Amino acid sequence: MDDEGQHVDSREHAVTLDAQDPLSEIRQEFLIPSKAQLKTKSLPQAESHDQFHDPSIYLCGNSLGLPPRLVSTRLQQHFATWSSQGVFGHFKPLTESPLPTWLDADSKASEMMAPIVGAHPAEVAIMETLTANLHLLMSAFYRPDINGRHKIILESKAFPSDHFVVETQIKHHSLDPTLSMIEISPPSQTSSLLTTEYILSIIDKHASDTALLLLPGIQFYTGQLFDIPAITAHARSLGIFVIWDLAHAVGNVPIQLHDWNVDAAAWCSYKYINAGPGAIGGLFVHERHSQGEFSGRLAGWWGSRKETRFAMDNHFDPISGAKGFQLSNPSILDITALNASLEVFAMAGGMEPIREKSVKITAYLEKLLRGSESFNMNLFEIITPVQPSRRGAQLSLKLRDGFLDVVMKELEDRSVVVDERKPDVIRVAPAPLYNTYGDCWAFVRAFGEALDVAVKAKKGELKAEGTKELEATT
Ligand SMILES: Cc1ncc(COP(=O)(O)O)c(C=O)c1O
Structure with a gap:
């Protein structure tokens, strides 16, 4: 429980942490792909992100950061200069x-x-x-x-x-x-x-x-x-x-x-x-x-x-x-x-406040991953060092053999964007400039569901092969 009587792994607690986040306004400076946009196969007319916007859970800034709105403005100004x-x-x-x-x-x-x-x-x-x-x-x-x-x-x-x-x-x-x-x-x-x-x-x-x-x-x-x-x-x-x-x-x-x-x-x-x-x-x-x-x-x-x-x-x-x-x-x-x-x-005040949030939000993500009752820690291991001084905003999760493809597909189906490094690692990066505690909370929930699907798929495979190996750990 936190000071407000909320469970630390509840959605309400994530909302409280976001409300207390001194960098929360900076998220507005970025264009976050919506869930619908990630599923569409056609080019949108423009970067019209504000209407009916239901943002995806984008935790992939370790691979490609999201666009600041200002990039579009400054590029147009550049084009006006050139032309x-x-x-x-x-x-x-x-x-x-x-x-x-x-x-x-x-x-x-x-x-x-x-x-x-x-x-x-x-x-x-x-x-x-x-x-x-x-x-x-x-x-x-x-x-x-x-x-x-x-x-x-x-x-x-x-x-x-x-x-x-x-x-x-x-x-x-x-x-x-x-x-x-x-x-x-x-x-x-x-x-x-x-x-x-x-x-x-x-x-x-x-x-x-x-x-x-x-x-x-x-x-x-x-x-x-x-x-x-x-x-x-x-x-x-x-x-x-x-x-x-x-x-x-x-x-x-x-x-x-x-x-x-x-x-x-x-x-x-x-x-x-x-x-x-x-x-x-x-x-x-x-x-x-x-x-x-x-x-x-x-x-x-x-x-x-x-x-x-x-x-x-x-x-x-x-x-x-x-x-x-x-x-x-x-x-x-x-x-x-x-x-x-x-x-x-x-605008964010430089690296000091950014790092301050990064340490907090990454620790929060780790805590949710380690503390969640909804999934079994035997199914994955956090291979990134535990000490904040030995890591940045990325946590690498090493999955059980054969889980990667199913987990990635299930996350994608839920509009959760992380990246994979074969054979068995997913990388999850709460980028402090635009990610929220709510993103971490939503990722952990989707990850739990994805693991459930992977376990069921594995059990199905093992049953077909006539073995019971996975049952001991799930
Ligand atoms: C550690 C590291 N080195 C080198 C590269 C290659 O970068 P580039 O394609 O910009 O040369 C990357 C790309 O992600 C990288 O992560």
Whole structure:
């Protein structure tokens, strides 16, 4: 029971928590697909979300964040600029326009992104996409031919793109991945988690010939948040260059890249940053690595200083800081969408209140999952760490063998959106900017029903096979 005499797992309690939520108004800034829209197969006329709107339970911001309304407004304003100004949109400021000129759009974006990743604006470049940026960072900072250290350490369960980046960078230098690629595997058969101590022990083992460490801030499958400052400090003390892939961490947990002395990082903006599918990414390069001419960096004209960029004299005059890594002029459509979504972060008061709600709402979801009498804990396991300091907004639920397809279908039938990672995990992410305690409550109820259906289906299968195995646990 709570202070109001409500059961903590009741719908009324969820309503009370939503009423007390200081970020509850921010949900209005987002377009949440309705249940009917998710079932329709035709393109809606417009984003008319307000009439008769019965929102779906969307807990999938770890995969693709929902659109802020402001994105549509700012894109229309961008279109009005382009259509009324043509090429002058590059440098002509318009009165009453909230948009930067196209020439300044990337700087504006890095200014807005810097507090979210804990960096100086000069250490942030908004450019390209995550995988491309990892390659660009490695092309600059993985130089086995120069320093003789050839190994790159990553986790064995790294996101495939990260794995491919490391593997092909090694091959690109005519080295052999079986010798130069060190994968950290979970030491235990029963858990996918990697403790900090274990990671440090692998770093120690390979320290003398390791050039670079690439880890995710948050592991995509388990939702584990790594101890970025401790791992960075240890690896750097051994002469290893440290890159973090922040795909699942940016906009999700507080990050202090500058103060944590991280060498470099890259991220995407379509998950918790809500800038849209395939949105422009970003990278961080610590200020100690990006001053002046820099021999390792691949260059393009947009990395040149604005003052000399248009001189057309084939002299690369790099912007000091991360922006010197920029190659092409960025898509303004893309950057406008990102800047609009970053405006919503500012409206919410930045990462501190967002994280505060995230910790609470994720703990609430976990409590409902662990405490619900409507389903049996033997049917799934929460594989995300229990401690709030070791996770963001995502809980990964590992289901009993053979349950995944049925559970996903039943959730979808109930207009509950989560995502799956085969063979047996569903990921549930209460994104604090737009999710409610009510969403978590509704998910848990639907999940219980979905498990019931999965159990019945399994029992039917076992009966047909003449075994009784499942009965012991249900
Ligand atoms: C951890 C991680 N790394 C890399 C990627 C690939 O990102 P992109 O397709 O934007 O390069 C993703 C995509 O979700 C990811 O989650």
